Amino acid sequence: MENILEVQNIHTFIGQYHILQGVNVRVPKGSIVALLGRNGAGKTTTLKSILGLTPPREGKVIFNGQEVNGLRSFDIASMGIGFVPEHRAIFRDLSVEENLKIAERKKGDYLRKKDFIFTLFPDLQRLIALPGTSLSGGQQQMLAIARALVPDNQLLLIDEPSEGLAPVIIESMMTAIRELAKESTVILVEQNFLVASQLAEYYVIIEEGRSVQDGKMKDLAADKAAIHRFLGAA
Amino acid sequence: MNSFLRKNMVMLVAVFIMAAFLTAAAQGMEKQDFVITLLRGLAVGSITFLVASGFSLIFGLLDVLNLAHGTLFMIGAYLGWTVVVRPDTFVDLLTPLALIISGFALGDVYPLLASRIRLGLSMRRFLPWGLILVSILLLGFILPRYPIAIWDVENYAQSPVTFAFMADSGARLPVQPAAFTEISMPLAVIGLLLASILGAFGISLFDNTPRTVRLSWKNFVSIAVALVVALVGLIFNDQLSAYLYSLNSNWLFFIAVLVATLSGVALGGLMEATLIRPLYSRPIYQLMLTLGMSAIGIEMVRAIWGRPEFVMPKPAFFNGSGEACPATNFADWWANHCSTILIFDGRVRVYNEIFIPLVGLVVLISIWILLQRTRLGMIIRAGVQDSQMVEALGINVRRVFTMVFALGVGLAALGGVLGAPSTGLSNVMGESLLLNALIALAIGGLTSYPGAALGSVIVGMIQQFIIKYGQIGIAIPFTDIIFKPTPPLVPASTVMLMVIVLLILPNGLLGKKE
Numbered sequence: 005m006e007n008i009l010e011v012q013n014i015h016t017f018i019g020q021y022h023i024l025q026g027v028n029v030r031v032p033k034g035s036i037v038a039l040l041g042r043n044g045a046g047k048t049t050t051l052k053s054i055l056g057l058t059p060p061r062e063g064k065v066i067f068n069g070q071e072v073n074g075l076r077s078f079d080i081a082s083m084g085i086g087f088v089p090e091h092r093a094i095f096r097d098l099s100v101e102e103n104l105k106i107a108e109r110k111k112g113d114y115l116r117k118k119d120f121i122f123t124l125f126p127d128l129q130r131l132i133a134l135p136g137t138s139l140s141g142g143q144q145q146m147l148a149i150a151r152a153l154v155p156d157n158q159l160l161l162i163d164e165p166s167e168g169l170a171p172v173i174i175e176s177m178m179t180a181i182r183e184l185a186k187e188s189t190v191i192l193v194e195q196n197f198l199v200a201s202q203l204a205e206y207y208v209i210i211e212e213g214r215s216v217q218d219g220k221m222k223d224l225a226a227d228k229a230a231i232h233r234f235l236g237a238a
Numbered sequence: 239m240n241s242f243l244r245k246n247m248v249m250l251v252a253v254f255i256m257a258a259f260l261t262a263a264a265q266g267m268e269k270q271d272f273v274i275t276l277l278r279g280l281a282v283g284s285i286t287f288l289v290a291s292g293f294s295l296i297f298g299l300l301d302v303l304n305l306a307h308g309t310l311f312m313i314g315a316y317l318g319w320t321v322v323v324r325p326d327t328f329v330d331l332l333t334p335l336a337l338i339i340s341g342f343a344l345g346d347v348y349p350l351l352a353s354r355i356r357l358g359l360s361m362r363r364f365l366p367w368g369l370i371l372v373s374i375l376l377l378g379f380i381l382p383r384y385p386i387a388i389w390d391v392e393n394y395a396q397s398p399v400t401f402a403f404m405a406d407s408g409a410r411l412p413v414q415p416a417a418f419t420e421i422s423m424p425l426a427v428i429g430l431l432l433a434s435i436l437g438a439f440g441i442s443l444f445d446n447t448p449r450t451v452r453l454s455w456k457n458f459v460s461i462a463v464a465l466v467v468a469l470v471g472l473i474f475n476d477q478l479s480a481y482l483y484s485l486n487s488n489w490l491f492f493i494a495v496l497v498a499t500l501s502g503v504a505l506g507g508l509m510e511a512t513l514i515r516p517l518y519s520r521p522i523y524q525l526m527l528t529l530g531m532s533a534i535g536i537e538m539v540r541a542i543w544g545r546p547e548f549v550m551p552k553p554a555f556f557n558g559s560g561e562a563c564p565a566t567n568f569a570d571w572w573a574n575h576c577s578t579i580l581i582f583d584g585r586v587r588v589y590n591e592i593f594i595p596l597v598g599l600v601v602l603i604s605i606w607i608l609l610q611r612t613r614l615g616m617i618i619r620a621g622v623q624d625s626q627m628v629e630a631l632g633i634n635v636r637r638v639f640t641m642v643f644a645l646g647v648g649l650a651a652l653g654g655v656l657g658a659p660s661t662g663l664s665n666v667m668g669e670s671l672l673l674n675a676l677i678a679l680a681i682g683g684l685t686s687y688p689g690a691a692l693g694s695v696i697v698g699m700i701q702q703f704i705i706k707y708g709q710i711g712i713a714i715p716f717t718d719i720i721f722k723p724t725p726p727l728v729p730a731s732t733v734m735l736m737v738i739v740l741l742i743l744p745n746g747l748l749g750k751k752e
C-alpha cells in the first residue's frame with residue numbers, strides 16, 4: 005500500500021535538548037495511525053516535527069513522495085496537512101465562525117465545507133457567533149477539529165482529542181473522527197488506549213524519543229504484556 | 239444584563255473612576271479651564287495612543303519590545319518637518335532613497351537566485367558578509383558625494399531653526415539647488431542601485447531555509463515603482479521642488495503627513511525584515527538591538543537636524559488670525575480658519591486641541607475596523623494568542639509580522655508628524671513619549687487595543703489636569719491653604735497611578751489574564 009507520509013529516523017532538538025532520537029512512522033493512505041506512549045515520550049514533538057514547527061535536525065519527512073523537512077511550516081501545512089493541537093488550542097479572541105474562516109486556504113473553503121462540518125458537529129452551528137472563550141471543553145475540541153477540516157487536507161494530525169473530556173463527549177468525538185477519516189488520513193495521538201484501539205488500524209509506540217514498536221492495532225490489543233510495558237495501562 | 243455587568247466590570251469601574259476624577263477636577267476650576275484641560279488631555283492622549291497602539295500590536299503579535307519606537311516617532315516628526323520647511327531637500331532625497339529601496343523590493347527573487355547557485359560551505363558563510371561589506375563601502379563612497387541641498391546646522395542663518403521660523407512666518411529663505419559636481423550622475427545612480435541589490439542579496443542569504451518561490455508579475459511591481467520614483471526625482475528635480483514650494487501650506491502639510499507615515503511604514507518593514515527577524519530565537523539580543531537602534535536614531539537626528547528645538551509650521555487651515563478671530567462658533571471658524579475658537583469663553587487652539595483628538599479618533603476607529611473586520615485583522619488577533627498555530631494553518635505569519643511592524647512604526651511616525659506643529663521637535667521628544675506610552679499600556683493592558691486607547695487617555699488627562707492645577711492651585715477644604723502641584727509631579731503621578739493599577743490588576747485595566 006502507498007504511504008502518504010513517511011517519517012524516517014528523525015532527530016529533533018528543542019534548545020539543546022535532544023528530544024527525538026530516531027522516530028520512524030509510516031502512514032498508509034486512508035488509514036488511522038495511532039501514536040502511543042507515556043507522557044513526555046515525544047508524541048507531540050513528532051507531530052510538530054512533521055509540520056516543521058520544531059524542525060528535525062536529521063532524518064526525513066516525506067509527504068506524498070516529496071521531502072518536506074526543512075521547508076517552512078506554512079508551506080508544509082499548505083500542501084494539505086491539518087493540525088489539531090493538544091489542549092484544545094482554539095483562538096479564544098475569535099468567534100467560532102472566525103476560528104473556522106481563518107483556516108481557509110482558498111477563498112470559499114469555509115462555505116464549501118460548512119455543511120460537512122456542521123453535520124459532524126451540529127453543536128457548532130448553534131454557537132457560530134459566540135467567542136471561543138464561551139465554549140465548553142468538548143465544544144472547543146470539536147471546534148479545533150472542525151478548523152482542520154476547512155481547507156482540503158489529505159492528512160490530519162490530531163493530538164489527544166479525548167484529553168479531559170467526559171465519556172459521552174468522547175463517544176461523539178470518536179464518531180466524528182471515524183466519519184472524517186473516510187475523507188482523509190489521520191495520525192492520532194491518544195493516551196487513552198481504549199479510544200486509540202477502537203479508532204486506529206495501525207500503531208507506533210514512542211518511548212523516550214524513539215519509535216520502539218509498530219504494527220497492526222489488533223495485534224497490539226491482543227498483547228496485554230506489551231500494552232502494560234509501554235503504556236502502563238491494561 | 240447580569241453577565242454584561244460581570245464581563246465589563248473593570249471597564250465600568252474604570253469609566254466610573256474617570257467620571258469621578260473629572261467631576262472632582264471640575265470643582266476647583268472655571269468651566270472654560272476645565273474644557274480646555276479636558277481637550278488637552280485628549281490631545282496628549284491621542285498622540286500617546288498613536289505610539290502606544292503600534293507598540294502594543296508589535297509586542298502582542300511579535301513578542302518584540304520595540305524600544306526604538308519613541309525614536310521612530312521622533313523621526314516621523316523630523317521627516318514631516320523637512321517636507322514642510324525644506325521641500326527641495328525632500329525632493330533631492332527621493333532619488334537616492336528610492337534607489338536604495340529598489341534592491342530590497344526584489345524580495346522573493348533572492349531566494350530563487352540563491353537556490354540556483356551552488357556554493358561550498360566556507361563560501362556560503364563568507365558570501366553574505368562579503369556582499370554586505372561591498373554594499374556598505376559603495377554607499378559610504380557615494381552618499382557623501384551625492385548632491386543634496388540641505389540646511390547647515392553649524393551656521394545659524396542657515397540652520398533648521400531659522401528655516402522653521404521663516405517658514406512659519408510665511409517667508410522662505412532662498413535656497414541654493416545642489417548639483418552633481420563631486421560625482422557623475424550615472425556613476426551615482428548605478429552605484430546606489432548596485433549597493434542596494436548586493437546588500438539585499440547578502441542579507442537574504444542569512445536565511446537558508448529552502449522555500450517554494452513562485453515569481454509572478456507582482457514581485458516586480460514594487461521595484462518598478464521605486465525605479466520610476468527614482469527616475470522622476472532625478473529628471474524633474476527642479477520642477478518638483480518648485481512645485482512643492484508653490485503649494486499652499488495645507489497641501490504641503492498633507493504631503494508631509496503622508497510622507498512621514500509612509501516612511502515610517504517602509505522603515506518599519508525594512509527594520510523587521512533585516513534586523514529583527516534573524517533574532518526571533520534570541521529575544522534578549524533583539525531587545526538590546528532595539529535599544530541600540532534607538533540610540534543610533536537619536537544620534538543621527540542630532541547630526542542631521544542639530545540639537546536646538548524648533549516647531550513645524552501649522553497649516554494655514556488652522557492658523558488664521560485677525561479681526562474675526564478667535565471664532566465664536568463653527569461657521570465663523572470655517573469662514574476664517576482662526577487658530578483659536580472660543581468654547582465657554584475659553585480660547586481653544588483648533589489644531590492642538592480639536593484636530594489632533596479628531597485624528598486620534600479616526601485612527602482608533604480605522605484600526606479597530608482593520609482588526610475586527612478584515613482577514614488580516616483576524617490573523618493578527620489569532621497570532622497575538624498563538625502565532626505558531628496560525629502558521630500551522632498554512633498562513634505565512636512572518637509576512638504578517640513584517641506588516642504589523644510596518645503598521646506600528648507607521649502609526650508612531652504619524653503621531654510624530656501630527657504632534658510636531660503643536661509640541662515642537664526636539665531630540666528627546668521620542669524618549670519621553672515612549673515612557674508615556676509604556677505607562678499607558680501598563681495601565682490599560684499591554685496587548686489590549688482598547689486598553690492602549692483607555693490608558694493613553696488616562697495618562698493624558700492626569701498630566702494635563704495636574705499641570706493646570708499647578709497654575710491655579712488646589713484649595714484644600716476647610717483651610718486657607720492653596721496647594722500647587724509642582725511640575726515634577728506630572729511624571730510622578732502617572733507612574734504612581736501605574737503602580738496602583740498594577741498592584742490591583744496585574745494585567746492592567748483591560749489586559750487578558752495569561
Ligand SMILES: Nc1ncnc2c1ncn2[C@@H]1O[C@H](COP(=O)(O)OP(=O)(O)O)[C@@H](O)[C@H]1O
Binds near residue numbers: 046
Ligand atoms: N519547549 C520545550 N522545552 C524543553 N523541553 C521540552 C519542550 N517541549 C517538550 N519538551 C520535552 O520533550 C519531551 C517530549 O515532549 P512531548 O512531545 O510533548 O511529549 P508527549 O506529547 O509524548 O507527552 C518531554 O520530556 C518534554 O519535557
Ligand SMILES: [Mg+2]
Binds near residue numbers: 047048049090
Ligand atoms: Mg503531548
